[in-house]
Amino acid sequence: xxxxxxxxxxxxxxxxxxxxxxxxxxxxxxxxxxxxxxxxxxxxxxxxxxxxxxxxxxxxxxxxxxxxxxxxxxxxxxxxxxxxxxxxxxxxxxxxxxxxxxxxxxxxxxxxxxxxxxxxxxxxxxxxxxxxxxxxxxxxxxxxxxxxxxxxxxxxxxxxxxxxxxxxxxxxxxxxxxxxxxxxxxxxxxxxxxxxxxxxxxxxxxxxxxxxxxxxxxxxxxxxxxxxxxxxxxxxxxxxxxxxxxxxxxxxxxxxxxxxxxxxxxxxxxxxxxxxxxxxxxxxxxxxxxxxxxxxxxxxxxxxxxxxxxxxxxxxxxxxxxxxxxxxxxxxxxxxxxxxxxxxxxxxxxxxxxxxxxxxxxxxxxxxxxxxxxxxxxxxxxxxxxxxxxxxxxxxxxxxxxxxxxxxxxxxxxxxxxxxxxxxxxxxxxxxxxxxxxxxxxxxxxxx
Amino acid sequence: xxxxxxxxxxxxxxxxxxxxxxxxxxxxxxxxxxxxxxxxxxxxxxxxxxxxxxxxxxxxxxxxxxxxxxxxxxxxxxxxxxxxxxxxxxxxxxxxxxxxxxxxxxxxxxxxxxxxxxxxxxxxxxxxxxxxxxxxxxxxxxxxxxxxxxxxxxxxxxxxxxxxxxxxxxxxxxxxxxxxxxxxxxxxxxxxxxxxxxxxxxxxxxxxxxxxxxxxxxxxxxxxxxxxxxxxxxxxxxxxxxxxxxxxxxxxxxxxxxxxxxxxxxxxxxxxxxxxxxxxxxxxxxxxxxxxxxxxxxxxxxxxxxxxxxxxxxxxxxxxxxxxxxxxxxxxxxxxxxxxxxxxxxxxxxxxxxxxxxxxxxxxxxxxxxxxxxxxxxxxxxxxxxxxxxxxxxxxxxxxxxxxxxxxxxxxxxxxxxxxxxxxxxxxxxxxxxxxxxxxxxxxxxxx
Numbered sequence: 001x002x003x004x005x006x007x008x009x010x011x012x013x014x015x016x017x018x019x020x021x022x023x024x025x026x027x028x029x030x031x032x033x034x035x036x037x038x039x040x041x042x043x044x045x046x047x048x049x050x051x052x053x054x055x056x057x058x059x060x061x062x063x064x065x066x067x068x069x070x071x072x073x074x075x076x077x078x079x080x081x082x083x084x085x086x087x088x089x090x091x092x093x094x095x096x097x098x099x100x101x102x103x104x105x106x107x108x109x110x111x112x113x114x115x116x117x118x119x120x121x122x123x124x125x126x127x128x129x130x131x132x133x134x135x136x137x138x139x140x141x142x143x144x145x146x147x148x149x150x151x152x153x154x155x156x157x158x159x160x161x162x163x164x165x166x167x168x169x170x171x172x173x174x175x176x177x178x179x180x181x182x183x184x185x186x187x188x189x190x191x192x193x194x195x196x197x198x199x200x201x202x203x204x205x206x207x208x209x210x211x212x213x214x215x216x217x218x219x220x221x222x223x224x225x226x227x228x229x230x231x232x233x234x235x236x237x238x239x240x241x242x243x244x245x246x247x248x249x250x251x252x253x254x255x256x257x258x259x260x261x262x263x264x265x266x267x268x269x270x271x272x273x274x275x276x277x278x279x280x281x282x283x284x285x286x287x288x289x290x291x292x293x294x295x296x297x298x299x300x301x302x303x304x305x306x307x308x309x310x311x312x313x314x315x316x317x318x319x320x321x322x323x324x325x326x327x328x329x330x331x332x333x334x335x336x337x338x339x340x341x342x343x344x345x346x347x348x349x350x351x352x353x354x355x356x357x358x359x360x361x362x363x364x365x366x367x368x369x370x371x372x373x374x375x376x377x378x379x380x381x382x383x384x385x386x387x388x389x390x391x392x393x394x395x396x397x398x399x400x401x402x403x404x405x406x407x408x409x410x411x412x413x414x415x416x417x418x419x420x421x422x423x424x425x426x427x428x429x430x431x432x433x434x435x436x437x438x439x440x441x442x443x444x445x446x447x448x
Numbered sequence: 449x450x451x452x453x454x455x456x457x458x459x460x461x462x463x464x465x466x467x468x469x470x471x472x473x474x475x476x477x478x479x480x481x482x483x484x485x486x487x488x489x490x491x492x493x494x495x496x497x498x499x500x501x502x503x504x505x506x507x508x509x510x511x512x513x514x515x516x517x518x519x520x521x522x523x524x525x526x527x528x529x530x531x532x533x534x535x536x537x538x539x540x541x542x543x544x545x546x547x548x549x550x551x552x553x554x555x556x557x558x559x560x561x562x563x564x565x566x567x568x569x570x571x572x573x574x575x576x577x578x579x580x581x582x583x584x585x586x587x588x589x590x591x592x593x594x595x596x597x598x599x600x601x602x603x604x605x606x607x608x609x610x611x612x613x614x615x616x617x618x619x620x621x622x623x624x625x626x627x628x629x630x631x632x633x634x635x636x637x638x639x640x641x642x643x644x645x646x647x648x649x650x651x652x653x654x655x656x657x658x659x660x661x662x663x664x665x666x667x668x669x670x671x672x673x674x675x676x677x678x679x680x681x682x683x684x685x686x687x688x689x690x691x692x693x694x695x696x697x698x699x700x701x702x703x704x705x706x707x708x709x710x711x712x713x714x715x716x717x718x719x720x721x722x723x724x725x726x727x728x729x730x731x732x733x734x735x736x737x738x739x740x741x742x743x744x745x746x747x748x749x750x751x752x753x754x755x756x757x758x759x760x761x762x763x764x765x766x767x768x769x770x771x772x773x774x775x776x777x778x779x780x781x782x783x784x785x786x787x788x789x790x791x792x793x794x795x796x797x798x799x800x801x802x803x804x805x806x807x808x809x810x811x812x813x814x815x816x817x818x819x820x821x822x823x824x825x826x827x828x829x830x831x832x833x834x835x836x837x838x839x840x841x842x843x844x845x846x847x848x849x850x851x852x853x854x855x856x857x858x859x860x861x862x863x864x865x866x867x868x869x870x871x872x873x874x875x876x877x878x879x880x881x882x883x884x885x886x887x888x889x890x891x892x893x894x895x896x
Binding site: 003008009010011013015016017024026030032067070074076116120125127129131155157159161162163165166167168182187188195197201202204207215216230231313323326338339443444 | 450451452454456457458459460461462463464465467468469471472474478480514515518522524564568571572573575576577579580603605606607608609610611612613614615616630631632633635636637642643644645646647648649650652653655663664666667668670678679761765766767770771772774777778781786787788891892
């Protein structure tokens with residue numbers, strides 16, 4: 001069993017509610033929407049990602065024999081429910097924003113329409129899948145804005161929260177425009193380009209740094225990058241200069257050096273000078289080491305001669321904001337709009353669409369959250385993804401998703417482009433949605 | 449394939465280094481140690497967890513036919529390396545702190561001793577496995593200290609970073625003393641007790657809150673908890689009071705009510721008063737909703753009549769500190785101690801042990817990091833776990849691990865017990881380790 005496929009990636013209360021719904025015949029059609037209630041501090045926009053994994057999970061949704069046996073043995077559920085689960089498949093509808101789309105609070109990014117007990121059961125894993133990739137795609141987009149034109153690589157598998165998190169982070173960063181990742185399995189699974197250099201331990205395992213460089217170069221001559229900060233980066237840069245002509249005689253080219261610690265701006269300038277003076281102007285400088293978009297923006301601003309950045313922990317954990325206030329809420333049951341009114345957690349009822357308008361230069365100018373079925377001006381962001389449990393079209397390729405994400409970032413207005421000073425964006429709640437909200441409140445009050 | 453098992457959960461540079469080591473015959477025995485370089489801000493101790501999953505991964509370490517075919521097709525590696533990988537197994541040694549152990553910076557929590565190319569390859573996934581569970585066990589331990597004697601339940605699967613993260617968080621929280629989790633698959637996999645109530649959507653799906661309560665109670669009479677904050681918690685509490693005698697006639701007992709939003713201290717007092725006045729003094733009050741240890745400590749301090757807490761996002765993402773500065777460093781190769789000296793990232797060389805002393809009352813009083821093989825006073829924290837690739841004993845049960853964690857928390861000195869005001873703890877570097885560090889530096893300088 002691949003644990004990521006399990007329908008038991010859910011909270012017990014979902015199964016409790018399913019049992020109650022089945023016992024009470026409440027199996028009508030429900031629509032739930034996934035949305036973010038507020039932007040994390042410091043963020044001016046979010047980028048949607050993870051839809052493909054969500055659809056994969058729904059398309060293959062089924063309880064295995066082991067899972068059914070476990071549920072029966074637990075004694076919590078009646079025979080009718082266990083029979084129901086044995087043949088349960090996802091045969092509902094999904095509408096969603098394509099991956100790579102920029103979105104904002106209160107905008108549904110995914111809607112599930114299915115029988116109430118099943119639609120409810122899906123909540124925990126759908127949030128779990130969409131939150132992580134959207135968090136990391138957003139973080140990666142911020143790094144892209146901080147370092148335009150630079151080679152950006154995900155180095156963060158090791159401190160991601162588990163295997164799935166590390167892999168999905170690699171995918172989400174690639175969606176947002178990163179050149180690739182260091183995580184090998186991400187290439188095998190999804191064809192994401194992988195990058196790799198050497199670690200300090202390689203140098204440490206040799207008694208002499210020059211010997212380590214040369215042995216590595218001869219064993220790994222392609223895309224050769226040497227790590228120069230195990231001891232003294234400037235001394236190591238001089239060793240690189242001395243080694244380059246020797247390797248060149250065997251047609252081995254040192255492509256870049258990597259600096260992983262210290263004052264990256266100052267070191268990169270001094271190393272650049274040593275490389276240039278030593279006849280190695282084509283060796284690129286790549287840096288890493290606990291970097292996030294704020295430091296990268298400052299380094300880029302300084303004009304330091306750095307060609308690429310490895311971004312690790314801060315990216316794959318979305319370290320400064322590791323959580324989205326993302327929820328999946330019942331919006332309609334049997335054709336009737338529903339709403340939660342708990343303190344500070346109110347939602348807008350009904351099935352929704354998002355309309356986006358653009359300025360004359362193509363930058364995005366404002367969104368309106370409307371009721372589904374209304375016609376407003378602009379373009380709609382949610383599109384059909386599944387109907388009756390089947391995909392309505394082939395999943396877009398990662399190349400297509402990257403192209404969409406790049407276009408979305410290019411269309412951000414100036415106020416949203418500075419990763420360090422988040423600006424505002426106008427999201428309105430449409431008139432009909434306001435009216436429906438008031439009507440639902442009157443109906444709840446009448447039953448209060 | 450369960451992706452969590454893959455040996456390709458690694459960075460490309462690990463495979464690059466393996467190729468170089470194999471090409472250069474550097475296949476001698478290496479020791480790498482996993483440790484944390486500094487405490488995250490606000491933390492006064494850490495709790496080790498995740499060892500069982502690390503050992504499982506090592507014990508079943510092998511490249512599948514698909515993985516070998518992928519590596520061959522990539523064209524990056526020579527035939528000798530592919531042949532090597534085809535039969536590669538982990539036949540090395542592991543020493544580690546048992547799960548549930550409290551630890552501090554610079555103390556190795558796990559040591560791998562194996563041929564250099566393999567020991568290096570393991571780095572990425574070992575850090576990835578140990579970091580997450582240790583982060584969450586530490587966070588859960590802090591919640592335990594904030595709310596002694598309360599029922600604490602993990603509610604955070606949905607916002608954990610993926611499936612594996614959510615499951616491992618459930619396990620780590622249980623290790624640290626939580627009563628259980630809401631995540632169903634955690635019970636199936638590990639027998640962790642699961643808890644579940646109902647969601648706001650269940651109430652919203654009904655036109656009337658009282659009808660929703662009664663239908664749920666009759667369908668799910670065991671361990672019955674009603675969620676009372678979909679609309680007005682006090683009005684809902686009065687509905688609970690009205691419903692209780694009606695259900696009692698059918699032997700259905702309302703065990704608790706849950707409040708998931710609002711002013712939990714004030715609401716719990718008013719709801720407690722309504723329940724008590726209505727003849728329901730045995731109904732417990734359970735709260736949830738974005739809670740972390742600081743708020744929980746304040747609520748407990750207020751004396752609010754709350755019996756249990758669901759802790760979600762803050763727990764499973766270790767939201768305030770989602771990252772440990774955890775590393776896996778080469779400490780010895782072919783019997784010679786090694787050391788990294790990059791700026792601000794220096795490590796102590798050699799294979800190590802940690803000795804812990806206690807005060808007369810049993811609280812822990814200080815640690816010394818020594819060279820392995822020295823004899824100091826106190827108890828040692830690292831013990832053999834694998835020898836020659838085989839477990840030296842059966843994995844401890846989760847019950848044993850929980851007992852150890854509970855004893856560790858009970859033995860924390862007063863300075864470390866306040867989750868909001870972290871106190872200091874004495875960790876010394878032993879004399880022999882200092883001497884070795886100086887000797888390694890002299891050796892490196894001689895080759896500089």
